[in-house]
Amino acid sequence: MASHRPLPDWNALARLGDDELPLLDIALLIARDEYPGLDAAAYAAQLAAWAETLRLRVDAAADLPTRLTEVNRYLFEELGFAGNTNDYDDPRNSYLNEVVDRKLGIPISLALVQMEVTRRLGLPLQGVSFPGHFLVRLPVDDGILVLDPFNKGRPVSAEELRVRAVPHLGGQAPDDGMLLKILAPASNRVMLVRMLRNLKGLYRDRGDWERVARCADRLLKLAPDLAEAWRDRGLAYLELGHVRGAREDLGRYLQLLPEAEDADAVREALVMLAGQPARLN
Template sequence: MGIESHLPDWNALDWSRLATLDDDALPLLPTALLIARDEYPGLDPQPYEALVQAHADHLRTEVAAIEQQPLKMAAINRHLFDELGYSGNHDEYYDPRNSYLNQVLDRRLGNPISLAMVQMEVARRLGIPLDGVSFPGHFLVRLPVDGGLLVMDPFNGGRPLAVEELRERAKPHLGETPDDGVLLQILSPAPHRAILVRVLRNLHGLYAGTQQWDRAARCADRVLKLVPEQSEALRDRGLAYLELDYLPGARQDLARYLELAPEASDVDQIRERLIEAAGTRAPLH
């Protein structure tokens, strides 16, 4: 028994309507594959949907016979990471293919967030409410168990993480060791929109770092399709447009960024770039 009745109409899914969907209605796997279609225009999502469903169907009988949720997750992790060979790409962490879900499913290599999406999709099809966690640094997953949380690292075979390790992982990003309240807040479930935006921001960073400005602009534009007028995405698209000599778009985006984020730390730098986009020089004093 699958979840075919809950699947979206793949042909009807497009960027023009995603911003209007509530987070709960925004499909994770189809939208992740929509992101991949930008880079792989001939991508057919159906085989990848079928593959994920096959992973779940293979596990269905085994998982149904297990009573405790942590042991159910252990069976899922064993199949995905040990038997099927999904793994974190430690050798080429910054390869963009690690972020495109079709490539992750083909190569069984990925980064933390793409492997988390595979893990989540399979677990949820088996009735296990696995959520993503936008943890500082590496993306994680979480499962409520017995009044607590089982937190796992999909980049490292779904390994469970103890509270002290979570504190140590968070400390460099926060500047201090988080107390219980802060840690619980960090471990809040990530909505689908936040997950997909993080995928796109990761890709933007990779492409900007290698000066592939057309792809960088595309990724920032896709963020804006999910979250219209997100200030950072407007800035990123505007700067990419500037590199591509698309000055009208650069002026519009950077000016809007300054309106939305007047207290941002980079406003002086962006004003200088906006002057550059306007084709004028600042007066000398």
């Protein structure tokens, strides 16, 4: 029999502060959309068990980098967590239950596992919504240590970070101030939004409009003013023939971003929809 772990109500999330959102539970909530029979308590217990194993191994008196090195050795070498380089776009890489079961993920899902385990050990590991590739950071006495969970948690130098950022900054390398800004800690809301955006993009590329609509809907539960989610849910509804929903969502998108680059295309879609009879969604 599955054990019970109550998960949050999607409709309550918008009222919570960015860091009041329970990261693990909402990651499991996202997974439950795809896996309705998911045993949330079992996955939370598995992470807790890994943390307890580490608690018995890691000397609490050791410095933070030494303790984190042991955490990474356990997660990425002993347990075998790894970045899925062979099938990066497999949606399973974004669902926490599959990541825990298969030991494969993308940067943000592996970061979540790493952060949830270290949190139970009192290590202040933080997410970094780095452009293109999610990272984690650990505050240390003389600054911050940046780590790459997709590559077995290895440290990333400031120079490598600058090189990685260049393609996302118009070809310009960030100076120290810009780099520190990019490396700011990501809130729980930022992480969860990024996870859902990743999934939405994967399903959009596959033409899986039901799941695009679902991901966009979940994004709006977390961030009701996220314009792109209104647009993408509206476009998914359009593909699915849900005329009324498409009209409402695309109209809301234009209210939020009337000068968007794609505003004219969205207006054209609304004109087309105006001549179609609505049906129940």
